[in-house]
Amino acid sequence: MLDLNSHNLSNSKLPVITDNYTVLHFDEYPILFSGTNAFGNKIIGSFCEEDYENDTLIYFSIIVSDEDYSDFFRKKISYRKLIINSSEIFIIEKSYNNKILASYILPIHQIPLDYLPMESSFIPDKYAISDSISYSFKLKGKLTDLHKAIVSDVNNINSKIYDYLSEALQTLNVFGINPKVYSQPSTLGSYRLNYYINFTDSPQLNFFEVDQEKVSEFVNLYFEYISKLLPYEKDGFIYETVQNSENFLVVKNSFESIFTSSHQEPLPTVSDILIDGIGNVAEKLVEVSEFIKTNDSFNSIEVETISDGRYFSHGSIDINYKELIETKLSYGEVNYHNLTVESDSDPQPYRILVRRINTETGKGGGRLYPDDTENYHKISLTVHMNQDDLSNSIFTKSLNENKVVSVNGIGTRIDGVYKKLDCYL
Structure with missing residues (x-):
């Protein structure tokens, strides 16, 4: 006894x-x-x-x-x-x-x-959770600790979190699936913003039979990497030493496993797809972090996964994210105001390879080939749709077929290097 x-x-x-x-x-x-x-x-x-x-x-x-x-x-x-x-x-x-x-x-x-329990005293398989595609963003501090918040603050942060989730999911467009973010009812008595991510096949984009479990695993790793691990990478690593990052390689391997589980060879540009996506998703998370500084209702956000009605911590977002992240993503961009910025006066012909594209907003990224060689510049891409459908266009064809295509657009060069291309449907 x-x-x-x-x-x-x-x-x-x-x-x-x-x-x-x-x-x-x-x-x-x-x-x-x-x-x-x-x-x-x-x-x-x-x-x-x-x-x-x-x-x-x-x-x-x-x-x-x-x-x-x-x-x-x-x-x-x-x-x-x-x-x-x-x-x-x-x-x-x-x-x-x-x-x-x-x-x-x-x-x-x-x-x-x-x-003491045995070394093998793990939770029974019946209750072990699988990777979840439901997330909760719990607002903490200030008024929310008193179970209240200013309506405009909640509406604004809800919109910014939605943009963050949506941007991250664009990386999966290459598999021909169409991610949608849905809001879920919050828990009574707490300020939780709950979201459910659902994946449906896009008739225009579908060319992979993807493994749902592999997709779920990647999405969770991807969010965790951007919110928790990216801030502690080496300065400028995303352009210089990304392949030396063990954490990045875990995400990359998970992304490639979606291809291999579907009996497809991973694209040779997987790293480029992820690098482009990480930069854009991190910018969206910076917007969330910056809003935390200025609102009157909360001062931090706890991110949780949801499984069987239970919440599991996935990290937190606070006011320091921008300061931690900006040196990781910078590559000669900080001093742009001292450089020469030039844009085409009229649309010009360009050869591009689309690496990602949001079919709803027209925003994405890719490579611009300035000549007939294999040399290229990484660019941000904006397609102005004018209410047309982007899903079945030359841009999604380039993305789906990993093919360089010819388009007309207005290019922007910073000190002679292409950084942006605006195209029009």
């Missing part, structure tokens, strides 16, 4: 699950379970032993971080490891009718080793 002394008694409400109680393994008694306490902390607990002399049941209970909770449900960390990593553990004594009789708190080193 555990040695539970009166000096270890605790009146804390921290280990008591009040919401989201979920039994993860049951055998006569709940063996493994999870939930949240009255303060919103995540809890994982387990059956320890039965005290026959006192007719009571003994349970372990530990408070875990959002990140560890998420990793546990993804089978990235075992229950044993969570306990060992904790500095202390709560022990709850209950009656057979589930009434709490006493609560204790002990340092981990006082728990006998034979009371």
